[in-house]
Amino acid sequence: MLIATPNNQEPIKMPKDITIDKDSVARAVRAPLEAYYKEVKATGYDGSTERPGNWEEDEALGKALSKSKYVARHLDWLYVVQLMYSVLDNNQPLKAVDFAEKLEKLIVATASQRDYLAIFPLSFKPTITFGISKLRKSVVRRKAIGKFTISPSAPTTKALNVITTKHGFPKLDEWDFQHAMRTSNKAFSRDMVVTFDVHGAEDQLRWNADFEFTHFRRLVELFGVLFGDARSGFVPSTSVNHFFLLNKTTGELRRFPTRAPSLVDLPLDKALFQAIGRHGFNDFLSGLSTSTQTMYGRIRNAIKFFSMALNADDRMSSFLFYVISMEAIFSRDKNNPIKVTLADLGAMLCFPPAQRLKAHQRIRDAYDLRSAIVHNGASNVPRESAEVARLLAARAIYASLFLCHKLKKDEQGKLEDHFFNYLRDQKLGLVKAIVPRELWALPEIVDSEDE
Numbered sequence: 001m002l003i004a005t006p007n008n009q010e011p012i013k014m015p016k017d018i019t020i021d022k023d024s025v026a027r028a029v030r031a032p033l034e035a036y037y038k039e040v041k042a043t044g045y046d047g048s049t050e051r052p053g054n055w056e057e058d059e060a061l062g063k064a065l066s067k068s069k070y071v072a073r074h075l076d077w078l079y080v081v082q083l084m085y086s087v088l089d090n091n092q093p094l095k096a097v098d099f100a101e102k103l104e105k106l107i108v109a110t111a112s113q114r115d116y117l118a119i120f121p122l123s124f125k126p127t128i129t130f131g132i133s134k135l136r137k138s139v140v141r142r143k144a145i146g147k148f149t150i151s152p153s154a155p156t157t158k159a160l161n162v163i164t165t166k167h168g169f170p171k172l173d174e175w176d177f178q179h180a181m182r183t184s185n186k187a188f189s190r191d192m193v194v195t196f197d198v199h200g201a202e203d204q205l206r207w208n209a210d211f212e213f214t215h216f217r218r219l220v221e222l223f224g225v226l227f228g229d230a231r232s233g234f235v236p237s238t239s240v241n242h243f244f245l246l247n248k249t250t251g252e253l254r255r256f257p258t259r260a261p262s263l264v265d266l267p268l269d270k271a272l273f274q275a276i277g278r279h280g281f282n283d284f285l286s287g288l289s290t291s292t293q294t295m296y297g298r299i300r301n302a303i304k305f306f307s308m309a310l311n312a313d314d315r316m317s318s319f320l321f322y323v324i325s326m327e328a329i330f331s332r333d334k335n336n337p338i339k340v341t342l343a344d345l346g347a348m349l350c351f352p353p354a355q356r357l358k359a360h361q362r363i364r365d366a367y368d369l370r371s372a373i374v375h376n377g378a379s380n381v382p383r384e385s386a387e388v389a390r391l392l393a394a395r396a397i398y399a400s401l402f403l404c405h406k407l408k409k410d411e412q413g414k415l416e417d418h419f420f421n422y423l424r425d426q427k428l429g430l431v432k433a434i435v436p437r438e439l440w441a442l443p444e445i446v447d448s449e450d451e
Contacts, residue, residue, distance in 0.1 A: 017070055018108050022100040024064035030096040032058055037093045045089065056081050071107070073208075074114065074200030083107060114201060115248040117169045118209040120194045120258075121153075121187040122217065124268035125237045127229070139270045140192050142166075146282045147196045148216055155189040163195055170251040180253055184242040191268050198245070205245060206256045213243070214260070215288045215300075218307045220276055221264050225310070225394040226442065228272035239263040265311060280438070284401040287408075295404055295416040302328040302397050309390065316373060319381045322389035323370040326363070326396045332420055339367040345423050349403065350395040352440045362388055362445065384447055391445050402436040 032053050039052035055061070056078065065080055066072045087094070087102045094102065140152040149167070154160035157177040165171060172180075181188060194216060198209050239261035245254045266272070275281065287296050288303070302325040309321030330345045331338050347360040366389050372378035400419075407418045425431040 018104075018111060019068060020065060020071060020100065020104045020107065021067040022097070022104060024067055025061070025100040025103065026096040028058070028061040028064040029099055032061065033094070033096055033099055036088065051085065055084060074204060075107075076201050076204040079201035079203065083110070111199075113247075113249050114199055116198050116200075116202070116205055116209075117164060117167050117246040117248070118196050118198045118205070118213070119163075119244040119246060120209075120213045120262055121184075121190040121240045121243070122192040122194055122220075123190040123238050123240050123261075123263045124192070125265050127267040127269065138191065139268065139273045141273075143277050145276065146285060148285075149195045150276075151193045151195065153189050153191060154193050155186070160188055160193075163193060164246060167195060167197060169246050169248050172246075172251070172253055176253050180244065180255060183255060184240070185238070187240045187242055190238065190240055190262075202245060202247075202254065209245065210243065210256075210259055212289060213262070215285060217262065217264060218303045219281065219285055219288065220272075221266065221307055221310055222303060222394055222397055223275045223281060224264060224266035224268075224272050225390060226398060226439070227275035229267055229269040237263055237265055263311075278438075280402065280405075283405045284398075287401065287404060291408075291415075293404075293408075293415040295400075295414075295419050298329050298416070299397060299400055299404070302326070302393075302400070306393050306397060309393070315383065315386050316379060316381045319366075319386045319389050320370060320373060322386070322393040323366055325393045329396055329400050332416075339364055339371075342367055344427065346392065346396050348427060349423060350392075350399040350439065352435075355444050359392070359445070362447075363392060366392060388445060388447055395439060395442075398439050399436050402439070403434055406434050 032055065036053045045051060062077055071080060083106055084103060087099060087106055091102060138152050140150060142152070143150045149163075151163045152159075154163060157172060157174050160177060161171040177188075194213065196209075196212070198205050198212075200208060240263060241258055241261055242255050243258055243262065245256065246252070247254075288300055305321045305325035305328060309318040309325065312318040312321060326342055326346060327338065330342050333341055343360045343363040346363045347356040351359040366385070369378070369381065369385060373381070403422065404415060404419060407422060408415055422431060422434075426433055
């Protein structure tokens with residue numbers, strides 16, 4: 001990997017967020033630096049042999065550099081090692097304190113080389129068109145949702161360049177675009193293209209960007225179950241297994257495999273697209289992506305299990321993951337049976353008063369079936385039971401995100417305590433319900449017992 005160094009000698013103004021702990025780095029690098037210069041002597045390293053020293057395995061130096069929030073978040077270790085090599089190769093023998101100073105300046109000077117546009121094509125399940133392909137028209141329009149931008153599919157170079165230039169990134173040439181299409185099963189022609197600016201070393205970004213997009217995709221799945229049209233055709237979905245990073249400085253487009261298919265196995269209709277454009281979607285996404293509160297950790301686990309359920313290969317796995325997603329949110333009180341806790345809190349938080357009694361029983365029934373599977377060897381999960389569990393879990397996650405968003409505006413301290421204290425006080429009639437109106441306006445869950 002080549003690291004470009006600036007030719008001008010003007011003083012570099014240090015951004016506040018790009019710093020290293022120079023004292024710690026100087027202490028850690030002193031011994032390896034002296035050993036390195038002793039080995040290469042006055043002639044310097046000529047590249048003809050293996051570089052002297054144990055730089056890549058130097059644990060103390062790695063710990064010193066990882067004290068920097070910028071380095072820890074944006075740079076992988078081998079990239080930092082290459083930066084250190086650049087400092088060694090482009091300077092006369094340095095003292096440890098000067099080495100640390102030069103390294104920090106190089107990290108700052110090369111920052112613009114680490115600006116990328118993450119491009120994630122996203123596929124959805126085909127809708128019913130009764131064999132008339134023209135009926136399937138894209139409902140996607142360009143929309144900004146927090147740091148994410150949603151765009152229609154980009155089946156041509158021109159269409160993709162409209163997206164990249166709106167972000168201030170260079171245009172792709174025809175060859176690069178066609179190569180990307182050939183090697184990704186025409187990924188850019190899928191239903192939606194999700195883009196967002198990212199910063200960091202490429203090897204670090206391939207994980208960071210995929211992780212950020214995963215939160216987005218899982219929340220789309222949740223909103224699709226609640227607000228989308230459940231009807232879909234029998235044509236299998238076309239998954240997307242790659243995403244792309246476009247470098248702002250070089251214009252190079254790199255392709256990477258996704259950890260999970262970029263696929264929402266639900267139809268993309270007008271109702272779903274409108275739903276993810278509401279303020280609530282971005283508010284929830286922000287909490288899931290950035291909050292370090294343990295309550296959001298619970299919900300992140302819940303929405304992960306929900307996604308696993310939605311994409312499971314068999315009904316029993318789906319059902320179990322849906323119930324586990326509710327447990328991940330509400331299982332806290334060790335003194336109360338979990339079935340009672342789930343039913344009490346889930347019914348109260350997720351349903352209007354007129355629907356709570358039936359919801360309470362449905363949650364108890366779902367947990368009984370879960371226990372029969374786990375403890376008694378039951379294996380038959382009726383389709384209706386899985387569908388009800390899916391709706392119960394989706395409502396639990398949505399209502400919990402809604403309540404967390406409302407509570408964090410007014411309360412200090414641990415959000416998890418405020419969350420469960422509020423539910424306790426609501427149960428006792430001490431506080432007024434914070435109503436998730438869009439959720440309560442949904443049609444009532446209906447099963448065979450109601451018909």
